[in-house]
Amino acid sequence: MMRSTQAMRAAALAGAAALALAACASSSGSANDDTSEAAESSPLIVGTLLPQTGSLAYLGPPEIAGVDLAIKEINEAGGVLGADVEAEHTDSSDADHAEVATQSATELISKDVSVVIGAASSSVTLNVIDDITGADIVQISPANTATKLSGYSPYYFRTAPPDTVQGAALGNLITGDGHANIGFLVFNDDYGTSLRDVAQATVEETGATVTYGAKGAGQEFDPAGSSFSTDITALVATQPDAVAVIAFEQTKQIIPELVAAGIPASAIYLVDGNTADYSADFEAGTLEGAQGTIPGAFPSEEFQARLKSVDPSLTDFAYGPESYDATILAALAAVKGGASDGKTIQANMAAVSGADGGEKCSTFADCVALLEDGSDIQYVGQAGIGPFNAKNDPSSAFIGVYLYGADNKNVWVKAVEGSVG
Numbered sequence: 001m002m003r004s005t006q007a008m009r010a011a012a013l014a015g016a017a018a019l020a021l022a023a024c025a026s027s028s029g030s031a032n033d034d035t036s037e038a039a040e041s042s043p044l045i046v047g048t049l050l051p052q053t054g055s056l057a058y059l060g061p062p063e064i065a066g067v068d069l070a071i072k073e074i075n076e077a078g079g080v081l082g083a084d085v086e087a088e089h090t091d092s093s094d095a096d097h098a099e100v101a102t103q104s105a106t107e108l109i110s111k112d113v114s115v116v117i118g119a120a121s122s123s124v125t126l127n128v129i130d131d132i133t134g135a136d137i138v139q140i141s142p143a144n145t146a147t148k149l150s151g152y153s154p155y156y157f158r159t160a161p162p163d164t165v166q167g168a169a170l171g172n173l174i175t176g177d178g179h180a181n182i183g184f185l186v187f188n189d190d191y192g193t194s195l196r197d198v199a200q201a202t203v204e205e206t207g208a209t210v211t212y213g214a215k216g217a218g219q220e221f222d223p224a225g226s227s228f229s230t231d232i233t234a235l236v237a238t239q240p241d242a243v244a245v246i247a248f249e250q251t252k253q254i255i256p257e258l259v260a261a262g263i264p265a266s267a268i269y270l271v272d273g274n275t276a277d278y279s280a281d282f283e284a285g286t287l288e289g290a291q292g293t294i295p296g297a298f299p300s301e302e303f304q305a306r307l308k309s310v311d312p313s314l315t316d317f318a319y320g321p322e323s324y325d326a327t328i329l330a331a332l333a334a335v336k337g338g339a340s341d342g343k344t345i346q347a348n349m350a351a352v353s354g355a356d357g358g359e360k361c362s363t364f365a366d367c368v369a370l371l372e373d374g375s376d377i378q379y380v381g382q383a384g385i386g387p388f389n390a391k392n393d394p395s396s397a398f399i400g401v402y403l404y405g406a407d408n409k410n411v412w413v414k415a416v417e418g419s420v421g
Contacts, residue, residue, distance in 0.1 A: 002239030006032040043083040044340040046071065046327060047090065047108035049101060049118030049128070050277050054094035055249040059319060063142055065311040066087060067117050070331070070364075072310060080340060088113055088361050095103060095123035096224075102128060109135050109406055115330040117323055122146035124192055127214045129156060136342040136388035137347065138330060142322035145272070145295060148193050151391035155346050159322040159329070160295045161397035163191075165418040166196025166272065169399035172416075173270055174242050175206045176202055184213030185231060185247070185254060192246045199244060208333075211238035225245070228254050236261045244269045245342050254282050254359060265290045265404070277316065278408040287404040291413075296322055297384035297398040306391030324383035332367050332379055354378025354387035369388040386420075393420050 042070075043197035048067050051060040067087065075084045081143055088111050090104035101119060105128040108116055116132050119125045120143040132139045133155035140157040141149075150162050182203050186192040197215050197310060204210065213219045219272035221231040225406040228250060235243065243263050245254055251274040259265060266289030275292030299307070301316045307324075308314050330345055332352040337344035350356070352367070358376030361367040370377050396419050 010022035041342050042112075042375050044080045044115070044331060044334050045088060045111065045113045046085060046330065047088040047111065047116045048114035048320055049090055049092045049104055049108065049116050049122050050309045050323075051093060052089075052091040052099055053100070054092075056094050058316065059143065061311055061314055062307065062320035063120060063313055063323040064319045065307045066142065066320040066325075067327050068310045070324045074328070074364050075369065076287050077363075081129045083336070083340075085331060091125050092119040092121065093233035095121055095127065098124070098127050099362050102131075108132070113137060113142065114334070114345055115327075116327050117142065117274075117330075119144070120319065123189070124148060125149065125156075129153060130416060136346075137346045138333075138342050140326040140330060142326050143272075143295075143319045144189055145195070148190065150393050152390070155342065157326075157329075157349055157388060157392040159385055159394060159417065160319065160384070161324045161394055161399075161420050163195045165397055165420060166197055166293055166295050166399050167195050168202045169200025169401075169416050170195070170244065170269060170271060171199040171206075173291065173293065173401060174244065175203050175208050175228065177242070179242035180208045181211050181239065181241045181265070182208055183211045183235045183238055183243045185235055185243060185245045185258075186220050186227075187223040187247050189223055189248060191273065193220060194224075195246055196244075196252055211235075211240045221263075223248075223250060225250075229257060232257050232261055233333075236263065240267075242267045242269065244271070245274060246271050250275075252278070255286060259286060267391065268359070269293075272318070275402055275410055277410070278404075282408045285406045287408045288406045289406040290402075290409055292402045294318055294402060295397060296398045296400060297382070297415055298400050300364065305383050308384055322385075325379075325383045325385070328364050328367075328381060329379060331364060332377070335368055335403060336371050336377075350388045350392070352379055354375055354380075355389075357406050384417075389420060397421055 050063045051057050071085045093100035101124045116139045122144040133153040143160050145163045147162045184196050186196045197333050253364050266285050268290040270292035272294045333345040333348035334340045337348040358378045360378045360380050362380045384398050386396035389395045398415040400415050401413045403413045404410050
């Protein structure tokens with residue numbers, strides 16, 4: 001997930017060096033030779049950089065619960081290398097409050113964390129990734145989808161797929177419902193345009209036409225705007241039979257105006273940035289029949305209950321499985337490498353994900369038992385992703401499709417699996 005209009009920093013690492021290190025990460029099976037004795041004896045400290053405030057704060061609780069549940073279960077299984085895992089939680093806020101994440105990243109680095117889980121927003125990640133990975137700290141996002149982050153740093157991983165997977169799923173969903181003239185109402189943001197570009201290519205491959213908001217048309221709206229009436233009027237004038245709204249909190253203003261302008265809710269499609277609970281925002285029935293896509297496998301009832309055991313107030317579970325898996329993978333990488341420092345974890349992340357093959361295991365305890373027996377492993381987690389590829393993206397992932405009812409709440413309908421190129 002990505003938001004903000006800030007320009008991305010210049011690429012921090014030369015492409016050749018990044019690919020060489022990423023390839024090394026995929027094949028390494030042990031810690032670096034220069035790992036210190038102090039690192040081996042230090043407890044694994046996991047930091048989180050997840051939204052507690054700002055427009056994406058609704059994503060924070062399930063993500064934080066995923067991390068806390070993983071740490072609880074790891075420690076119940078004996079911890080990492082004989083020591084309990086520790087957590088340091090900080091707020092990422094959103095890209096409109098970039099200073100929050102910057103301060104949090106500085107705090108986490110000062111506390112000697114070896115791993116940072118986050119951020120949820122790709123734009124927030126782009127603001128802090130150089131500082132975090134430059135300190136030899138592994139950063140694992142449970143929710144970043146921007147294609148620009150693929151292969152960005154050998155120390156950056158994600159357990160959510162890039163937009164190439166969600167964009168294709170969104171486009172296929174729209175055309176599969178029989179729509180042939182599609183309008184995109186998309187904000188001028190790297191997340192928005194990246195997702196739009198893939199969805200547009202997908203629908204056009206089927207012979208459908210993009211009537212509004214196409215790449216290069218200059219019809220993206222300003223995410224900081226206070227009114228979107230002009231954009232909606234221009235879109236409706238092109239007579240689309242379906243509208244994809246790629247936005248964040250602006251959606252609360254956009255949806256009622258779209259419906260009032262004659263676009264039926266059943267022809268409206270949302271994405272992970274705005275497939276939220278709108279029961280308190282819209283009149284009953286406003287969104288009935290609308291659909292949305294969210295990367296990730298839908299958590300089972302059993303896993304939902306486990307998440308609620310650490311946060312009983314949870315009502316949403318988006319990216320909880322991805323956060324849980326990110327934490328388990330980091331802990332397993334430390335166990336495999338025999339040390340809890342960032343260099344060791346980075347060197348073993350791909351291997352424990354199954355990039356080199358290995359016996360499948362689905363719990364921390366079972367995976368550790370295999371590692372202690374000298375076996376290679378493939379951790380099969382709650383998110384259902386494939387092993388990390390050379391760019392540290394999951395090699396395959398699921399996209400969930402959600403349907404809105406009369407109460408303006410969404411329910412999971414199905415999942416589609418896609419490969420990551």
